[in-house]
Amino acid sequence: MSSGDNIILVGCGKMGSAMLEGWLKTAPQNTYTIVDPALEKPPTDDTPVFSDLIEAAEHVRNATIIILAIKPQMMMSVCNNLAKHLPDAALVISIAAGVKIGSFEDYFGTEQPIVRAMPNTPAAIGKGMTVAVANAKVSLENSNKAKDLLKTTGKFEWVDEEEMMDAVTALSGSGPAYVFHLIEMLANAGIENGLDKNLSMTLARQTVIGAAALAEAEPKTSAETLRENVTSPGGTTAAALRVLMDGRAQNLFNETLAAAKHRSEELSE
Numbered sequence: 001m002s003s004g005d006n007i008i009l010v011g012c013g014k015m016g017s018a019m020l021e022g023w024l025k026t027a028p029q030n031t032y033t034i035v036d037p038a039l040e041k042p043p044t045d046d047t048p049v050f051s052d053l054i055e056a057a058e059h060v061r062n063a064t065i066i067i068l069a070i071k072p073q074m075m076m077s078v079c080n081n082l083a084k085h086l087p088d089a090a091l092v093i094s095i096a097a098g099v100k101i102g103s104f105e106d107y108f109g110t111e112q113p114i115v116r117a118m119p120n121t122p123a124a125i126g127k128g129m130t131v132a133v134a135n136a137k138v139s140l141e142n143s144n145k146a147k148d149l150l151k152t153t154g155k156f157e158w159v160d161e162e163e164m165m166d167a168v169t170a171l172s173g174s175g176p177a178y179v180f181h182l183i184e185m186l187a188n189a190g191i192e193n194g195l196d197k198n199l200s201m202t203l204a205r206q207t208v209i210g211a212a213a214l215a216e217a218e219p220k221t222s223a224e225t226l227r228e229n230v231t232s233p234g235g236t237t238a239a240a241l242r243v244l245m246d247g248r249a250q251n252l253f254n255e256t257l258a259a260a261k262h263r264s265e266e267l268s269e
């Protein structure tokens, strides 16, 4: 990352604080200012904290990057206050679900460089998946800075078209919930097949944790190969997969993601 950005983090809750923790370790050359009315203690002694953007006006005027990590319903009042002091060249990065680049351009003008990003909850432990899209005013230098800041909480990918963000939200944004439900379904199926409730939940949970860790440890091995590695011909896994892979589960996942994508489209209207 190039040195010495003045970064304002607006909203230091679950996501904001997880990102800030990463930045303080990986990019200490930047200066960070926090705007959050709920923050009781600054993360470091020399990190200024303000309860609103009016108080932080002087810092906003000197900012090179603003990160908006507040709830979407707070966005209107925050952008109104931000627009009063925002430097023309400052890069605005929003992680708010469903708030489109066009809404920010309505506040700050179409010349403002803007990045819209979608993280997911594992970002809080550095295992997140963040996907982002930039408007035409984001330079190569700024897109590299945005990527460096956003990848501190896990993996990062760009998409070229903002329309993709609804499908992204449906897969990686909501996706952790599908995996938690998979744990629930495995545990229920274990009980159905004679296991004690607690034991079944322990087995289901640790199986998902272990399989995810294996996938992480072998990034070059496809999911298909990882699956085949567990499947001996004529064995128990093969018998199970004949049922699981008969198309019904895939159809259900297609419908699941379509429902999330549709809701994401509705929310960002």
Ligand SMILES: NC(=O)c1ccc[n+]([C@@H]2O[C@H](COP(=O)([O-])OP(=O)(O)OC[C@H]3O[C@@H](n4cnc5c(N)ncnc54)[C@H](OP(=O)(O)O)[C@@H]3O)[C@@H](O)[C@H]2O)c1
Residues within 6 Å of the ligand: 010, 011, 012, 013, 014, 015, 016, 035, 036, 037, 038, 039, 051, 052, 053, 069, 070, 071, 072, 074, 078, 095, 096, 097, 118, 119, 120, 121, 173
């Ligand atoms: N959590 C996730 O998994 C996730 C995933 C993808 C995207 N996101 C997006 O990330 C954003 C933040 O989510 P979060 O889970 O981190 O929310 P959060 O924990 O509620 O954090 C938001 C923080 O912003 C503060 N805040 C409220 N009004 C403010 C204002 N006017 N100026 C400055 N700060 C203000 C809140 O204080 P109060 O508590 O006093 O209101 C809170 O500390 C949301 O837009 C969400 O859509 C979150």
